[in-house]
Amino acid sequence: xxITGTPAGVGAALTxxxxxxxxxxxxxxxxxxxxxxARDLTLAFRKRGQLIQPLAFFALVTMxxxxxxxxxxxxxxxxxxxxxxxxxxxxxxxxxxxxxxxDAYDGTLEQYALSGQSLTWLxxxxxxxxxxxxxxxxxxxxxxxxxxxxxxxxAVPGIILVMIVGTIALxxxxxxxxxxxxxxxRSGALLALLTLPISLPVLIYGARATELAIAGSSFIAPLExxxxxxxxxxxLAPLAAAAAVRISLx
Amino acid sequence: MSTFLDMGGYAAFIWPAYLVTLGxxxxxxxxxxxxxxxxxxxxxxxxxxxxxxx
Amino acid sequence: MSxxxxxxxNLQLWRGDRHVLKGVAFGLGRGECLQVTGANGAGxxxxxxxxxxxxxxxxxxxxxEGRDVRADLPAFHSSLMYLGHEAPLKADLTARENLYxxxxxxxxxAMAGLDAALxxxxxxxxxxxxxxxxxxxxxxxxxxxxxxxxxxxxxxxxEPTTNLDAEGQQVVGALMAxxxxxxxxxxxxxxxxxxxxxxxxxxxELAP
Amino acid sequence: MAAMRWTWFHRLASPPYLYALAARLTPWVAxxxxxxxxxGLYAGLVLAPPDYQQGEGFRIIYVHVPSAWMSLMVYVTMGxxxxxxxxxxxxxxxxxxxxxxxxxxxxxxxxxxTGSLWGKPMWGTWWEWxxxxxxxxxxxxxxxxxxxxxxxxxxxxxxxxxxxxxxxVGMVNVPIIHYSVIWWNSLHxxxxxxxxxxxxxxxxxxxxxxxxxxGFSLFFAAVLLVRVRAEILQxxxxxxxxxxxxxx
Numbered sequence: 001x002x003i004t005g006t007p008a009g010v011g012a013a014l015t016x017x018x019x020x021x022x023x024x025x026x027x028x029x030x031x032x033x034x035x036x037x038a039r040d041l042t043l044a045f046r047k048r049g050q051l052i053q054p055l056a057f058f059a060l061v062t063m064x065x066x067x068x069x070x071x072x073x074x075x076x077x078x079x080x081x082x083x084x085x086x087x088x089x090x091x092x093x094x095x096x097x098x099x100x101x102x103d104a105y106d107g108t109l110e111q112y113a114l115s116g117q118s119l120t121w122l123x124x125x126x127x128x129x130x131x132x133x134x135x136x137x138x139x140x141x142x143x144x145x146x147x148x149x150x151x152x153x154x155a156v157p158g159i160i161l162v163m164i165v166g167t168i169a170l171x172x173x174x175x176x177x178x179x180x181x182x183x184x185x186r187s188g189a190l191l192a193l194l195t196l197p198i199s200l201p202v203l204i205y206g207a208r209a210t211e212l213a214i215a216g217s218s219f220i221a222p223l224e225x226x227x228x229x230x231x232x233x234x235x236l237a238p239l240a241a242a243a244a245v246r247i248s249l250x
Numbered sequence: 251m252s253t254f255l256d257m258g259g260y261a262a263f264i265w266p267a268y269l270v271t272l273g274x275x276x277x278x279x280x281x282x283x284x285x286x287x288x289x290x291x292x293x294x295x296x297x298x299x300x301x302x303x304x
Numbered sequence: 305m306s307x308x309x310x311x312x313x314n315l316q317l318w319r320g321d322r323h324v325l326k327g328v329a330f331g332l333g334r335g336e337c338l339q340v341t342g343a344n345g346a347g348x349x350x351x352x353x354x355x356x357x358x359x360x361x362x363x364x365x366x367x368x369e370g371r372d373v374r375a376d377l378p379a380f381h382s383s384l385m386y387l388g389h390e391a392p393l394k395a396d397l398t399a400r401e402n403l404y405x406x407x408x409x410x411x412x413x414a415m416a417g418l419d420a421a422l423x424x425x426x427x428x429x430x431x432x433x434x435x436x437x438x439x440x441x442x443x444x445x446x447x448x449x450x451x452x453x454x455x456x457x458x459x460x461x462x463e464p465t466t467n468l469d470a471e472g473q474q475v476v477g478a479l480m481a482x483x484x485x486x487x488x489x490x491x492x493x494x495x496x497x498x499x500x501x502x503x504x505x506x507x508x509e510l511a512p
Numbered sequence: 513m514a515a516m517r518w519t520w521f522h523r524l525a526s527p528p529y530l531y532a533l534a535a536r537l538t539p540w541v542a543x544x545x546x547x548x549x550x551x552g553l554y555a556g557l558v559l560a561p562p563d564y565q566q567g568e569g570f571r572i573i574y575v576h577v578p579s580a581w582m583s584l585m586v587y588v589t590m591g592x593x594x595x596x597x598x599x600x601x602x603x604x605x606x607x608x609x610x611x612x613x614x615x616x617x618x619x620x621x622x623x624x625x626t627g628s629l630w631g632k633p634m635w636g637t638w639w640e641w642x643x644x645x646x647x648x649x650x651x652x653x654x655x656x657x658x659x660x661x662x663x664x665x666x667x668x669x670x671x672x673x674x675x676x677x678x679x680x681v682g683m684v685n686v687p688i689i690h691y692s693v694i695w696w697n698s699l700h701x702x703x704x705x706x707x708x709x710x711x712x713x714x715x716x717x718x719x720x721x722x723x724x725x726x727g728f729s730l731f732f733a734a735v736l737l738v739r740v741r742a743e744i745l746q747x748x749x750x751x752x753x754x755x756x757x758x759x760x
Contacts (some may be wrong), residue, residue, distance in 0.1 A: 032409045039397070039405040046396040107392040108406075114356055115410045116382025122409070176681055180674050184664045193660055194678065197653040198685045201692035208699065225695075229688070240681050243598075247673040249358050254558070258568035263633050267626040268553070271575035274622040275549070275731065278615055282738040289745035290758070297755050320667050321749055360601065 032117045033125035040129035054095040054134050055141055061087035062145040073150030080149040081210035084159070085166070085203050087145070088138055092167060093192055095134040096174040099126070104182045104248065113249055123245065124238040127175045135167030151214050158213030162223060166206035169230040172237035173199050179244035201229055309334045309369060309489045310458060315354055316363035317347075324350050325361065330508055332491065334457075335484050337502055340493040342510035348493035349388070351510065352460045355491060356386045368458070382410070385456040389463045391447035395436035399427055399446045402435055407453045421452040425475050440467040448472075451479055459483055461492045465499065477501035525602045527744050528753040534737040534744075542734040548727030555720035563717070569633050574720055576626040578728040579619050580644070583651055584686075586616030586732060590658075591683030594676035603747055604740070606672035609679055610662065611739035615732060617655035623648050643697040647690045654682045668747060 027035075044051055065083045066076060076083075103109045103126075112122045142163045143156040151159075177195035181187035205226040212219035257264045308331035317325040324347040332338050340348050353359045355366055357377050366373045373380040393402045400422065407413055422431045425445040435443060444467045451459070459480075465473050477499025480490055484502070498504055523529050556574030563570035590612035597605035627645045628638050639645070661678055665671035748754060 027408060027410060027412050031412075035405055035408045039394075039401075042401070043394055043396055102394070106394065107388050107390045108394070110358065110386070110388060111392045111406060112409065113358065114381045114384070114386050116378050116380075117409060118378070180661060180678055181664065183670075187664070190657075190660050190664055193653065194657045197650050197657065197689070198681065200650060201685075201688050204692045204696045208696070225692075232688075236684070240677060244674065244677055246358075247670060247677065249353075250360070250670060250673070257571065258562065260567065260569040260571075260633055263569065263629045264571050267572045267575050267629040268557075270625045270629075271579060271622050274579070274618045278618055278731075278735045281614065282735045282742075285742040286738050286745075289742040293745050293749070293754050293758060296749065297758065318669075318750070320669075323750065 027117070029117055029121050032115070033121050036112075036122050036125040037129045040126055041132065044129070044133050050098060051133055051137075054091040055137055057094055058087050058091040058138055058141060059145065061090060062148065065149070077150040077214070080146055080151050080214060081207045083149060084142055084146060084163075084210060085207040088142065088163065088167065088206075089170065089196070089199060089203055091138055092134060092170045092174060093195060095130070096178045096191060096195065097188065099130050099175060099178040100182055100245070101178075109182075109245055110249055113246060119242040119245060120238045123175065123179070123241045124234075127171055127238065127241070130175075131168055131171040135171050136164065139163035139167055146214070154216065155214045158219060159210055162206055162209040162213060162219065162226065165223065165226050165230050166202050169202045169226070169233045170199055172230075172233035173202070175241040176237055176244060179241040179248065182245065182248035202226065205229065308332055308367075309336075310355070310491070311367040311370075312355065312364065313367065314364035315351070315361045315366070317350065317354060317359065317361045319350070325354060326511075327364070328508070328510070329364075330506070332489050332505075334487045334489055336505040337480065337484055337490040337492065337498075339498060339504035339507045340491065340510065341495055341507060343495070343512050346510040346512040348495075348510060349462055352386065352388075352462050352491065352493055356384055356460050357381065383456055384458040384460060385451060385454040386460045387447055387451060387462060387464060389466060391443050391450075393435045393443055393446060396434060398432050398434055399438065399442075399449075400431040403431075403446060403449055403453070407450055410454070413453060417453065421449040422446075424452055425449045426471065441469060441472060444468055445472060445475070448475055448479060455486075455488075457488050459488065459490045459492075461490065461494075463494050463496075464492060465494065465496055473499050474501075525600070525604055527604055527748050527751070528757065530604050531741055531744050531757065534741050538734055538737045541730050541737065545727050545730035545734050548723055549731060552720050552724035552727050555723065560717045560720050561714070566634065569630070570717075572626055572630040574724055576623060576630055577721060578724045579626060580623040580648060581725055582728050582732055583616055583620040583623050583648065585729065586612050586619060587651065587654070587686065588683065589732075589736075590616060591679045594679035595683075597672065598676045598680065603672075604744060606676060607740050607743035607747060608736065609676055610672065611736055611743050613655055613659050613662075615735055615739070617652065617659065619728075619732075620648060620652045620655060624652065641697070643690075643694045646693050646697070650689055650693070651686070654686070658682070 062083055065079065069075060069079065100109065103112075113119050115122070139160055143151075143159050146155065146159055147153065174195050176198075177191050180194060181191050184190065205222045209219040209222035209226060212222065255261060255265075310332040312328055312330050315325045315328040316323075328351060330338060340351060342348055350359065354361050357366070357373055357380060360374075368380055368383070392406060393399075397405070400418065403418060403422065404413070407418075419428070419431075422428055425448045427442070427445050427449060430438065430442065431446075435446070438446070448464075451461075451464075461480075464476050464480075468476065478501060480492070480499065481501040483490055490502075492498065492504075524533075553574065556571060560571070560574075562568050590609050593605045593608040593612065596602055597609060624645065627642075627648065631640050631642070631645070632638050658675055658678055662671040662675040665674060745754065
């Protein structure tokens with residue numbers, strides 16, 4: 001993304017050409033995406049409280065299991081992959097509500113749709129920002145949760161890697177659901193109903209890869225399948241999300 | 251006849267399964283006809299009272 | 305001028321049971337301003353949103369320079385500026401940051417141009433404040449600064465003078481007059497009087 | 513020439529034409545469906561020989577497999593109609609997609625219940641996390657999501673378009689979900705006893721099944737035709753042809 005940082009002089013030279021007959025020189029797509037990303041990150045750090053919510057939720061859900069199942073580490077270790085992934089899935093679902101909501105209310109999405117830039121690309125940038133703010137922190141926090149469930153420290157790199165790939169897919173798939181439920185008053189339960197069934201493959205491969213990582217064996221096979229899902233989500237989900245946003249603006 | 255109804259001891263599973271499926275078929279017919287009847291009724295009402303649109 | 309810059313042909317649109325646009329048609333040349341009037345709920349906003357391609361009419365089409373805008377929406381969008389009655393501003397960014405991110409997505413801007421536009425709408429003094437601390441009229445002025453920065457051939461404005469004091473309305477008038485003078489076209493939806501500096505070439509009244 | 517070939521498509525897209533066509537076709541589809549279903553069930557219950565392993569218990573196949581088959585076929589029909597509606601902005605295609613969902617959901621419920629009733633004597637439990645049953649359960653949630661999303665909008669047009677997009681996304685996902693469930697299942701247990709389409713299935717057993725599959729498909733078509741008429745009437749409230757059709 002940094003390659004697009006062109007010297008200011010080029011921009012200035014271009015703006016002087018603006019006249020009434022032709023549209024002002026439009027910003028290149030990458031620059032538009034980078035600005036969108038920067039804007040969302042700036043906004044998120046102005047409202048840090050919202051950032052912590054999904055992480056706290058993740059920690060809480062993980063904590064429920066020792067209390068509900070048993071404090072024996074041996075038993076907890078057996079269910080640790082499932083606990084981690086169910087908690088991650090629910091935490092990322094919780095965070096999804098914030099993804100497009102504010103921008104829909106104040107008309108920013110409308111301006112994006114009318115910017116002449118590819119809406120797909122701008123929404124991809126927004127989803128990347130969302131992943132950096134929720135998915136990545138979840139992936140980095142997962143090892144601590146795992147160790148509290150009796151997982152040995154040797155599995156930490158594997159868990160982080162699998163979580164990173166999985167949360168990318170989850171954020172992108174979730175973006176479709178978040179865009180579809182825009183403009184509804186109470187969308188929480190519906191968002192879950194739409195998003196969870198199509199997120200199940202991520203859960204299946206993610207939990208299996210984590211299980212293998214914890215057992216200390218090779219988790220390449222499920223990780224590859226997980227990565228394939230992430231690639232598919234990167235290519236298709238922003239398209240679907242852009243179509244959904246346009247529908248919500250109609 | 252009773253051997254047929256008994257279904258080789260599987261009666262408790264076979265007959266409910268068939269009943270449920272038939273029930274779903276019948277429900278589908280009832281729902282579909284009901285929704286068409288409602289839509290027709292609404293359309294007739296609109297025709298009877300000339301509304302603001304037409 | 306054989307081809308109008310913007311042309312609407314028999315636009316028909318329903319919202320649920322309501323027939324909102326009933327065959328709206330007009331032509332608008334370069335340097336001309338069309339004022340759309342009508343009571344609340346007559347469909348002024350719907351017409352603007354249909355013109356800019358957010359809503360799709362069930363019948364009819366919108367032409368820009370004689371071409372159906374649906375054929376190349378991105379190109380059409382980069383030649384227009386739509387300003388709804390809510391300014392697309394984030395409460396947790398300053399006025400200046402808001403403007404930078406908003407306009408920057410569409411076109412390259414130099415910081416000097418940004419500051420000049422803010423000064424022009426009288427926002428220089430408070431442009432570093434967070435938008436959540438600004439009044440409704442001040443937010444509107446930030447939106448006007450965005451307008452000043454966009455050299456789009458077509459402006460679609462929804463109630464541009466709401467919440468503005470006399471001085472703010474003068475700024476709107478000056479901006480619109482400038483846009484018309486350089487050959488741009490304006491469609492403005494308002495039930496108020498247009499600012500004195502602007503003369504509407506025609507008025508389209510929508511019946512509810 | 514190309515225009516000539518597409519006229520049937522354009523005519524189908526016209527609500528009054530499709531409305532009249534659906535009304536005319538319904539009996540031609542409904543009666544064969546009824547005959548095939550009654551005949552197929554009789555053949556399945558009486559004529560087909562008992563299975564050498566499962567005895568009479570296998571006869572649940574004649575209601576379970578057609579239901580499961582319909583649950584998928586209806587979803588595919590819905591997804592295709594939704595895609596057509598999205599791409600060509602065709603109202604009647606959205607009417608078809610919206611009509612499909614409740615039918616498909618009801619067949620999915622039937623497949624789940626009959627699967628469970630079959631599972632009890634075969635596995636000894638009412639519910640087994642068998643890949644087919646699990647996929648069927650997920651399919652039910654996909655249907656419920658589609659109907660829930662549509663219900664969330666007041667405006668039919670937006671409900672149509674948002675629902676259609678979800679249906680297309682779902683259609684892309686159904687095979688992915690299905691194969692990942694199979695993959696997941698292969699890790700955790702031995703292949704299930706419920707195996708269909710065995711090449712060894714004797715013709716006397718297979719024939720009623722094929723008759724029922726055809727019968728259920730025609731039944732779906734008949735119900736769909738009736739439902740589509742209702743949906744078209746709702747969508748075309750203000751159109752003049754409705755008055756002409758109803759008075760005629």
